[in-house]
Amino acid sequence: MESHPFNINDIETLKWQIAELQTQLAAVQQAELTGSGAVAQSGGTALGERSVYLEDSNYGTIISGTQIVNHYYGASAGLGKADIARQVAGYLLWLRERTSNIELRGIERAGGAPVVVLPLATAYVPLRAKSMPRLDEEPMARMRLPRNLREPSDDVQSKESDNDIALNEVLGLGNRLVIMGGPGCGKTTVMLHMAWALAASLLAGQTEPARSRLGLDLVSAALPLPILVPLASFARYRRNLANNTPAREKSLSFFISHHLISKDANFDLPADFFVKLLMDGRNVMLLLDGLDEVANEEERAEVRQSVEELVAGKSLRVVVTCRTIAYRSGRTALGASFREISVLPLNRELHIVPMVSQAYACIHPHDTALRLERINDLLTGIDRLESERRVRLGEEAAAFVDSPLMVRLLLIVHVNNRTLPDERAELFDKAINALLQVDYGREESNIRELSTDWKLYRDMAQHLAFHMHQQGKDQGREIEELHLIKALRTEAEFLPRIDDFLLHARQRGSVLEERDRSYRFIHLAFQEFLAARHILKIIGAESRESMLATLETRLEDPWWREPILLLASYMGSDAAKSAREFIVGLSLLGEGSNARFSAAELAGTAALEWRESGDALKADCAKRIVELLGDEDSLKDSKPVIRARAGDRLAKLGDPRFDPQRFYLPNDELLGFVRIPADADFMIGTRAKDFGRVMETVDASKDGKNFFKAEINDELTPTSEFYIARYPVTVAQFRAFVEATGFKIGDEKALRDPDSRPVRYVNWHDAREYCQWLDGVLMKSPLTPLLQRGEWRVTLPSELEWEKAARGELVGAIFPWGNSPDINQANYGYEIGDTSVVGCFPPNSYGLHDMVGNVWEWTRSLWGFDYPYLLDDLHREDLKAGNDKSRVVRGGSWYYDLDYARCAVRDGYQPDDRYSNVGFRVVLLCSAPVL
Known part of the structure; x- marks a missing residue:
């Protein structure tokens, strides 16, 4: 094509040229990089390395649509605007191509390279971010800044800083930004997106896509030229300079020209092009990626200083990215003119x-x-x-x-x-x-510094993870570089690669992150898994017994819980038989009651999490927990919270104490009913002479003492023979009733707990409905001959019957177990913080569990009747009393303190009340009142 001479004084010619150039712009935008980077127009010619071929007038948009060319033209000599525009267009084409895709490496695709390319234009999802106040900056200090350096939001109400913002709108927050976040939070992708959107808009001579994608409300002529630079490359460049290198060549602006023109770029911009643009500072968007990826704190401080020197006194737009922990440590943070933007977690x-x-x-x-x-x-x-x-x-x-x-x-x-x-x-x-496997990163020079032997890095990482986890929760989350090196030097095969491993940790794609010469895994879950993998692959290579011995002393430590479970899961994915044998062996571990319960619970959890574990293994794990719950010494010496966790696991495994074929009632001859003999000498409540001692024992408050006076009684209250359930009614038992009858429960939370926990969120009427249903089904069962004779009925206990059962064979005792407080005997005082599976605490002398603590239990007695308890007072248990009459509840609960966890304590709730700490148990009474 014939070239057109460019004469800036010939306006008519200029208009004609511009019109012609714009008609050819679409063809320019379809040009592709070929070979070593030449730009070839569709159907045109690809030139040699570092050259750009464009139809002569295709640079017209660049000339007329930006101020960049004018700025450089005014500061240079010997180059015409057309030449400058031609090469700027080439640079923008190169940058747009370079930033237009996100690569997913590691995809296993038949017949091709393991890479999936996602176009940035469609795959980019703007995240949310928050403008953060600087730790060292007061609001008034910001207001003292010169207005040209003050951020717009400094002049508005502070409450606006509480609002988050889309990351594609952060450029509107100011000219100098630091985007911070954790590893892999999307900081680099944000930079790529900014560079791509600006390059695309400049090439098109239009405000789009920069306006909609970046929130830049600028005319096309004012759009800045994007310059994307990895700061890790700048640090390496400085590191390799000779000691006598002139200061000018150590500067960030000199490096940028060197980096883009002398090394990576495929265009013929003058060597000083970017230097002069940066000196001027106008119409430039400097995107500095990865301040945290600079190798160490000292170099990071030098790079930070170089950035500040470059931007000082200029209106230059700058965006820097850095991991939060690196930015907040040492001398990394940039000056007060930089607004900090924190990337928020994903929604x-x-x-x-x-x-x-x-x-x-x-x-x-x-x-x-x-x-x-x-x-x-x-x-x-x-x-x-x-x-x-x-x-x-x-x-x-x-x-x-x-x-x-x-x-x-x-x-x-x-x-x-x-x-x-x-x-x-x-x-x-x-x-x-x-x-x-290093799978992204735009700087090939950075990638080449990383080893390709990722399996060795995995071995080193798992060795390090196990070493760190051994230090415990307080010390095991982070390790200093010297200690890391020392830990890795214990293995000869690691020695030649330690430096590479550390370099890998400083680059994107590693499981580790570095700050101030300290390292941590980017996610605790990865550290836990790699520690488990070390146990299996290294310690387990000796024998299964070696692995179990390693875990023996760690069973009670919550810090080791996840590695133990991940170890079992990892074994299950590879060797099912070995995994089952390991889990059985785990269930039998433990020196001491706490360790034994912990081991059994961990084994049960492992069996539940492993989908191929099988019913037999789950049954073995459940049996082991039941054995421990039935062992007096194990119950007496173990912590309630550990037993409660084991109990929940038992419920998930399938609790063999209960028979699903018989409405989940206890799996014994009497379906869990325990005979309570008649007692002509029984006295309900607390003796007047003992009241002061009891209050002192439980450290009752003044208000508590006044409330508890209602339990004082010195009259005989003989009891007849009756049967009472060994446990409170469980979730599984109540669910069986709901499913059998279609009963509409008042609160769905009643059935959400593990099956073997006591049902709660049931009111007094719900409890009576259950009793009536159970009475009907048991009356028809050959397993309950007492009910078949028609003399016995299922109902709620009276408070007299309840207290007789709670005291067992102990006369006048404060608690079901005696007269001394013992948090290990019942679920009270928020020790566990919730209900617990029935039977996780020792039984009383009648073999009854959870008579105090866990849940309050409804009785059929009316609240408001004082002692003495008159046996011939038919109104006290009037089942037809109005709904405005409260009913007595007994036993205290997990939520109440010791002073309520007593045999004599009585309280009252409205019949319609549903609470998270109220349940019930049932009794069999001879000649029971009509329901």
Whole structure:
């Protein structure tokens, strides 16, 4: 094509040239990089290295649409605007191409490279962020800054800083920003997106996509030129300079020109182009990625100083990224003119769902049905993973999938396996393998510094994880560099690669993160899994007994809980028979009661988490827990919270103490009913002479003493023979009633607890309905001859019957076990913090469990009747009394203190009340009152 001479004084010619140039712009934008980076127009010619071929007028948009060329032209000599514009266009094409995709490496695809390319334009999901106040900066100090350096939000109400903002809008917060976040939170992708959007807009001579994607409300002529630079490369560049290198060549601006022009770029911009643009500072967007990836604290401080020197006194736009822990430590933080932006954790609907959806839209663009199936399967797997995590660690546990990195890892695992593994140990294994294989990073020079032997790094990481975990919760989360090196030097095969391993930890893609020469795993779950893997692969190589011996002293330590469970899960994914033998061996471990309960509970949990464990193994684990609950010494010497955890596991495994074929009643001849003999000498309540001693024993308050006076009694209250349930009515028993009758429960929470816990959230009427149903079904059963004779009925106990049963054979005792307080005897005082599976505490002398503590128990007695307890007073147990009459509850609960965990304590609730600490148990009475 014939070239057109460019004359800035010939306006008409200029207009004609611009019009012609703009018609050819689309062809320019379709140019591709070929060979070593030449730009070839469709149907055109690819030139040699570092050259740009454009139809002569295709630089017109660059000339007319930006101020960049004018700024450089005014500071240079010998180059025309057309030449400058041509090379700027080449640079922008190169940058747009370089930032236009996100690569997923590690995808196993038949017949091709293991890489999935996701177009940034469609795959990018803007995260949420928050503008953070500086730790060393007061609001008034910010106001004293010169107005040109003061951030816009400094002039508004402080409450606005509490609002989060989309990361694609942060450029509106100021000219100098630091984007902080954890490993893999998406900081680098934000930078790529900024560079791509600006390059695309400048090439098009339009405000889009920069306006909609970056929130830049600028005319196209004012859009800044994006310059994306990895700070780790700058640090390495400085490290390799000779001692006598001139100061100018050590500067960040000189490096940028060297980096883009002398090394990586494929265009012929003058060597001083970027230096002069940065000196001027106008219409430039400097994107400095990875301040935390600079090797050590000293170098980081030098790089930070170089950044501040470059921006000093200029209106230069700068965005820096850094991991939060690195930025907050040592001398890394930039000056007061930089606003800190913190990336927030992912939201499922706003971030995870779009990330997964858009990734699979790129992977399966033409098969809608397959794409939707893959999306739903992965999201379901993530939901399951998070749900199981909350069950293990509590509802307040932080999400596992909390960053784009975790989404990316699970996506890779999901694509490769067509589903997420059921066992989380297998999931962690595959995720860590994907993470250790360096799978992204735009700087090839950085990637080349990393070793490709990721399996050795995995061995080193698991060795380190086990070493760190041995230090305990307080010391095992982080390790200093010198101690890390010392730990790795114990293995000869690691010695040649320790430096590489440390370098790998400082780069993206590692399971470790570094700050101030200290290291930690990017997620505690990865440390726990790798510690478990070390036990299996290294210690377990000797024998199963060696592994069990390693765990023997760690059974009670919550810090080791997850590694033990992950060890069993990891074994199960590879060798089922060995895993079953290991879990059985684990269940029998323990020196001392606490350790034995802990071992049995861990084994039960492992059997439940491993989906292929089988019913026989679960039954063995359940049997072991029941054995311990039935052992007097084990109950007496173990901590309540440990027993309670074992009890919950027993309920999940299938509690053999209860018979599912008989409405989950106890699995014995009398279905759990215990005979209470008649007692002509029984006296309800507390003797007047003993009241002061009892109050002193339980350290009752003044108000408590006044309330408890209602229990004083000195009159005989003889009792007849009756039978009472060994345990409170359980969730499983009440569910059997609901399912058999279609009974509409008043609160769905009544059936949410583990099956063997006492049912709660039931009112007095619910309890009576259960009694009536149970009476009917047992009357028809050959297993209950007493009921078949028609003389005995199932009902609620009176408070007299309840107290007689609670005291057992102890006359006048304060507690069912005696006269001394003992937190190990009952679930009270918030020691456990919730209800516990029935039978986790020692029985009284009648063999009854949980008579005090756990849950208050409804009786059929009316509240408000004082002692003496008159046996011929038919109104005291009037079942037809109005709903406004409270009913007596007995026994205290998990929520109440010691002063309520006594045999004589009485309280009253309205019949319609439903509480988290109120349940009931039943009795068999001869000639029972009509229900």
